[in-house]
Each structure stands twice: as structure tokens, then as C-alpha cells.
Amino acid sequence: MSRFRPPGKRLVTTTYRLTPPGWNAGSLSVVAIADLHAGGPDMPIKRISDMIDQTNALRPDLVVLLGDYAATHRFVTKRVPHDAWADHFARLVAPLGVWAILGNHDWLRDVDAVRRAFDKVGIPCLENRAVLLGEGETRFWIAGLGDQKAHWLGGGKFRGEDDLQGTLDQVTTDHPVILLAHEPDIFVRVPSRVCLTLAGHTHGGQIRVPVLWPRFVPSRYGARFAYGHIVETGRHMIVSGGLGTSFVPVRFGMPPEIVQIQIG
Secondary structure, X not given: OEEEOOOOOOOEEEEEEEOOOOOOOOOEEEEEEOOOOEEEOOXXXXXXXXXXXHHHHOOOOEEEEOOOOEOOOOOOOEEOOHHHHXXXXXXXXXXXXXXXXXXXXXXXXXXXXXXXXXXXXXXXEOOXXXXXXXXXXXXXXXXXXXXXXXXXXXXXXXXXXXXXXXXXXXXXXXXXXXXXXXXXXHHHHOOOOOOEEEEOOOHHHOEOOOOOHHHHOOOOOHHHHOOEEEEEOOEEEEEOOOOOOOOOOOOEOOXXXXXXXXXX
């Protein structure tokens, strides 16, 4: 893993290079954008525009958007309309396309409006759907999972829209699979058939105060799936630290990041 910090900017690019078991589709450059949480004070339109420019400069083959597109915390100083952030995502350039999934905050704030914003700019939103991309020997599947915390039931309980088995049942060839999941907790159930899982949601802890920081990780597994390249029983997952903020517009010890994955 390596990081590049552009002069005068907090936004970093974190790069991972790996060839996970089962990957036989040649080289692939993927950029993952997670947890935009568009809105002031920390994610205004200008910052979103800069992030898009920085992503395009990486010249990725594929861009994936991992959910949570609008800020919902109580300290938002300026709302960014869904159409505004979607218009900037429409500027992304990748030969294999830009693909999105939804996050829990999208369901919290008006999931239909988020879907309409993506439809308007022609970005497919994968909800329990798998699509075969590429040509010839470089073909692979991209599978997008429905959100695991879509519906708040109270008492710390949720009902999800995720259907892992139904999504993977759509994979009808032997080509490798990349799975997109907003929350990383699904990883305990992801089979080895999936070469790589990409997730967000945790913000890498967002406020990483020594000793105390695992308390800020929104995962039932604490720091286990909080951030970075995770390998368990030969299965690989990368969890992005994300871009925006939740609860409070503050980051400490975890700068906002674009994640670049060089596979193969």
C-alpha cells in the first residue's frame, strides 16, 4: 500500500497492489470512491470537483462508488442537491464504466432521489445484481450488494436489502468476481468464489484517537474490518477510509482518501 498526498490538499490517494486467488483476468486498475457525504462544511461542491479531477488523473479502467452520497449529520452547514454531486460523478471517465451501490445513509435520506440522480446521469446502480465486464481473457464479474442496514428497526437493529446468495447466483461463468458492499461486515459470509470485496461505511474509524478509536467504528466486529487490506482464509477485502464524515464533520488520524487498486 502506498499513499500520495497532493501539495496543499488533505485528500490522499491510497494505492493497493495485489493479485488475489482466482484472478485470471489480466491487469485491472480500479478506483473506489466511498462515503462522499456531500454537504458543508467539509464536502462542498468545489471539493467534490477536485476529487473527480484527481480520480480522472489516475486513468482507471473502472470506477466504483460505494454508497452514502449525501451528508446527514446535524452539523451540515450547506446542503448539496443530489443532482449536483451526481453531475460531477458524470464527469468520471473509465473504459469499463462507473458503477454504484447504495449505502445506509442513502436509505436514511431518500433512496428514491438518489436512484433518480444516478439514472439522470446514466450511472448504473447495482442492487443485488451482477454484470459481466471486459472482453476475451480479461472478462470479470462485478457484483453489487444491496445495503445491509437499509431499514432502522430500533434498538440498534436493522433490516437489510442485501441478498448475497441471490447476487452470486447471477454469476454464470467461471470468470473472477469483484463484490461491492457498502458495509464490510458481510465479509464473514463472502465465499472464496469472490476474488475481492470492496467496502466503505466505516470511514476507517474517522476519529482515530489512540486506545479509544475502535469505539468509533460502525461495525459489529470492531477494528477487525475497520480499514485497509484485510485477508482472511485466503479471501481479500479492501475497506476504504472514505471521503466525507458522519455524526460530526471531523476527521482525526484518518484523512479522506480515494482508493486505487491495481489488480494483477
